Every structure is written in structure tokens, then in C-alpha cells.
Amino acid sequence: MAASRKVTIADIARHVGMTNITVSRALNKPELVRPATRERIEQAALELGYVPNAFARGLKRSDSRLIGVVTASLDNPFYAEMIKAISRHAKQHDYAIMLFDTDSDPRLESTAIDTLLSYQAAGLILSPVSDEPDYQPDYLVRLKASDIAVVQLDRTLHDSGFSAVVLDNLWAGERVAHYLLEEALIAQRRTERDRLLVVAGPERSRITCERLEGVREALSAQAGEVTIDVLWGDYTLAPAVTQVRDYLGRHGVPRAIFGLNQLITLGALKALREAGIGRDQTCVVGIDRLPYLEIFDITVPCVVHDGYRAGAQALEQLLVQMRDPQAEVCTLTVRGELVT
Amino acid sequence: MAASRKVTIADIARHVGMTNITVSRALNKPELVRPATRERIEQAALELGYVPNAFARGLKRSDSRLIGVVTASLDNPFYAEMIKAISRHAKQHDYAIMLFDTDSDPRLESTAIDTLLSYQAAGLILSPVSDEPDYQPDYLVRLKASDIAVVQLDRTLHDSGFSAVVLDNLWAGERVAHYLLEEALIAQRRTERDRLLVVAGPERSRITCERLEGVREALSAQAGEVTIDVLWGDYTLAPAVTQVRDYLGRHGVPRAIFGLNQLITLGALKALREAGIGRDQTCVVGIDRLPYLEIFDITVPCVVHDGYRAGAQALEQLLVQMRDPQAEVCTLTVRGELVT
DNA sequence: CTGTTAGCGCTTTCAT
């Protein structure tokens, strides 16, 4: 309420008849101060409503207790899960999170990185707006020149040289494709070639390429019997809906539809529903769990990844690199699991 | 890669043969510097990879471009939506977000606030772990003593004296109850008293009380015909499931079940499903949208609130108060909409 | 155990 010029350690020092440094010590390294004085100081700090100034401290000892998280979207529940894990674990190690939702805008990503650098963030968990090879953001040099630890999560830059925690995308694609072969009867009625529709992310996205590669490998032996059609999108719901709608209009119902992430799969399901095509007319599979559907007895077979674990691992790796800047760059791969 | 002692404005100054202050000005108030010099300075800054030090700046001018967001959970999609809005709008005004997920732990909430104060955050959007009257956190004094602008979001502290953006909970409860009366045939078969099961949050939670109050008002004329049973929980899924399961075992299937938030409603549905009770045997209604269900043709009538709008309003209000510390404390109410 | 000194990087006077 009161105007209250900010209370500093000097105020406390005056209050208890000591000098700044003693107060500083009492508050930060209590063991270096006589218990009696310490208590008086702590008491005074409380009374005066002292709040340490992170800027002053950060300026002096150029290290911060800040970890930056830069992600393309909070909408995606999979990302929300990873962020939850990061946040929880960061807290345990006494780091605060500075979160940037870049909204898929490369410029916002760039300013986010700069802000983090200016705040001397100790570490950065980065999931860039794009994992296409020609996305080579200009902030990379600055990031490299700084001594901030960096771990990429899920999406990775090409040749960035930073550590990463990624999903086993090849495996996921393969696994789903095998499931289709074995369980969902693809390529088992020989009257005509089966069509598998894969609804993907951007054409050059690494994640999309890897997942597709997995599909192709799994189906390579069936090359004569299965045609793979691919629709390119951007991992969000809306384009998936319109694209699938369009495809259905043009080519009819394929034998199976594979959505390369959660939102895409939902989009495909939506398009099917709009077109009045029942779940029994085609087989829909995906990557990432569709939340809560089990409650309604709806099953969409999919490879699910443990986002919480991925986030936690990213943070662990980051801590390792923060402790030891020489630590080897490494890529951890999180493998999913088929849930039918 | 290089060792790279940090580049400061002094380095730039040396590089271009000017003094610190000129460099500072060139970078912050370009109009005060001759265009030629300015360009040379900007050029040098780029070359040397200069990154401004937010701590030094913050220390000097005690204002920051930081807005803190403290919330009990990122799990809740409704909160994720609000945070998305906050983040997007903050960015537009050139503020960075410092996000704290308190995991419903009051101590974490308290340290989050202290961290924000120490970082001189310009504003704080707070959704505390509890909105029960006896939750009077100790950080309140510090918050009041500081000059940080505060806006509460959704959950509010009792008598805190801070502005807030809240939902029209009374209306939501009323609206759903009226729907039950009019459409869902509650109190229309007179053979026996109808039972309405409300699955709520904590017993003393303001939001729960308000929503319940709405229900009671709406049904007051039917006091003789409708019994309202209430189960207390904590707005999360798991307890809702077990409580409803238990209730069903004890009292059988009620005429209708009203989940006071999204996760609770899902929990109730899950319990019903586990008990093998079909959607036709009771009427389930809720507050907050159950995402994506329309894709599967599942409808759960509910009052939905626009989380994005609520978040955006909270940030707007915060900006108002940051600009004018004298601005009047105010409470904005966001009304939902019944979706059937 | 406590104090002195000095300086982190930047910006605000007030001069020139």
C-alpha cells in the first residue's frame, strides 16, 4: 500500500547496525554468519519486507536461475505435457521458467532467443517453429557464441550441433504401418490395390520425413498391393480437415488413414464425420494419444509417446550441460508404444 | 564456440571510437544520435554479436518488460487456452512471460511470487491454488507493498483487493440447471423425487459455491421434487471418478449428473462407463467444453467459457494498471454460453 | 566472524 521505496540490504544493514556484506551473507550463506546476527538480520528482512533484487545479483554474478523454454505452441496437448514436466523438474532444481510461445512465427522465435540471452538464461529448451532443412535461423550464431546450454526438444534444427531429445519417428511410422498390415487387413483383399492415406506435416519436415520413411519401409514388400497417398499439412487441425475432405471428394474412401500427429488425426476424423463416413468404412490410425476417448469407448490405434518423460529428459540433459559446459552433445531418442 | 567474454557496449564504443553512452543512445534512442554514427554502431553491434544485458538495464531503470503468470496447472486445457491468450497479447506489447506452474502447491506459489518480485516483474496474472476463504497466503503483504500490478484470473483470493477477471459462475450454474429443468425432463416424472448429482470442487471454493448457488436458485421452485446431492472434489479427474463410482454404488443412478468443470465431467463420464451405465440412463451436463467430442458425435450439454477471451482481458486489464498505478481496481466477469 | 573496496553493464543527470 505504502509508497515504499524499495528496501535494500543497506536498509537492513542500517537497521541492525551491520554492513551490507554481512546482510548479504546472512541471507545467502548463513553458515558464514554468527547465528545471533543472522537471526536479527532475517528478522529485520521480514519486518522491512525485503525483496532481493534479481537484477543486481544477476549483474554481479553473471549466472541466473533462469531456464528458457521456446515452443511453437501451447495448444498442442503433447507440448503442454512436455512443458508441465519441464516446469516441474526445473522447480525442483530451483530454476524459474521463462516461457515463450512463438505461435509458429520465426521472428517471435528469434526475439524470444534474444530476450533469453539478455536475461542471461542458464539454459534453453528449444522446439523451433520448423524442422525443415532450410530453416537456419539467424539467432544460431548468437546462441553458439553465448555460453547458454541448449537442448532441442522434439523438433530439431538441421546441423545445429545442439543436444536433443527426440521421438523415434522412424519406428513410430513403421510400427503403425505394420499394425495396418497385420491387424487392419491392409493388402488382404486382393481385388484391387489398397490405398493408404497418410496425412502429414510439412513436406520437408524432418519428423514427417522420418515417420513417412518408416511407413515406406514397413510397406516396401507390399509395394505392388498398397499405394501410399500423402497429404502435406502443418501439424494443426484445420488444414488436415480441409485436405482430407478434399481428398475424400476426389478419390473416395481409402482403406486406411494415418494421421502423423494428434491434431492431424483428429482433423481426419472430423472430415470423415462431416462426409458421413462411418468408422467401419475405413481404418484410422495415428501418432500421439487422443485424450479421453477411452472414456467414450472410442479407440483409434496409435503410437503414443510419453511427453512427460520427453520433457523431463530434456531438462535432465540440460542440467547436465549446465553443470558441465564440456559435456558431450547427445541426442536422446524416446520410443513410443502402440496402443490399440 | 569461441570462449567469448561477453560483449558490452564498451566494446562497441571502443570499436567505433565513441563512448559508452553514445552507443547506449544509438541502440535505445536512435533519434538522439547522428545517423552516420548510429549506423556504424549498429553495424559494430552486429559484428561483435552484442547482446544487451537485461540485468544491467533493469538494475538501472527499475522497470522490467516482464509479466509473471502464476497458475495452478497447465494440464487443464482451459488454463492452457488462457495462457495462450496472455502470451500472445503480452508479446504484442513487448513483454516477456515468466510462467509458473505451481502444481497446486501453496509453497511453490509463494516462491513463484517472490521470484517475480525479485525480477521486478511489471505485472502479475495470478490464479492461485485455492479460492477458499481461509487461504490467505503470506505473500500478500509483499505483493501489496511492491508496486507490481496484479490481476487475478478465474480463481480469486478473498478480500485481496486486486483486480480480477472471473467467470459468471452463478449464471453458469443457473443456466445448466434451467436446461435440466426444461430440456432434460428433470422433475417431470412425478413418481418419485428426482435426484441431481452435482460433482463439485472443494466445499469452500468460491467458484464451486457460486456455481452451486446458481443451481440451487434455479431449482428453488422445485425444492419438493428435486434433491440435490453434492460430491466435493478438487477440480481434477481422478477424485471425480472414484467419488462418482462410489456414489453410483451407494445410491444408484441419479436423474442427472452435473460436473462443475471439464475434468470433473470427464471423470463422471468415466465412472458411468466403468459401471456400464449408458448415456441414455442419465443426463450428464457440465461446465467447460469437452474438447473434440463433437468429432465423435458425442454431446455433453455444457456452459462453455471463452478462455482465450478471459486471458486476453486479464492481460488488457493488467496493462491498464501497469500504465496507471492509480487505476481503479475492478472485476470483469466473463459470461459463458450454453452449448447443447 | 565482519568490514573495505571495487565493480558487474547500463543509463541518468548535467555539461560541453
Added chain:
DNA sequence: ATGAAAGCGCTAACAG
């Protein structure tokens, strides 16, 4: 249009 000096709040490094 540019510069000199001073200081924001805090903490290393060295004394005592």
C-alpha cells in the same frame, strides 16, 4: 550531437 561522472543493488576478493 556527444561526453564525464555517478550510481542502481549486490557480492567477490581480500583484509582484519
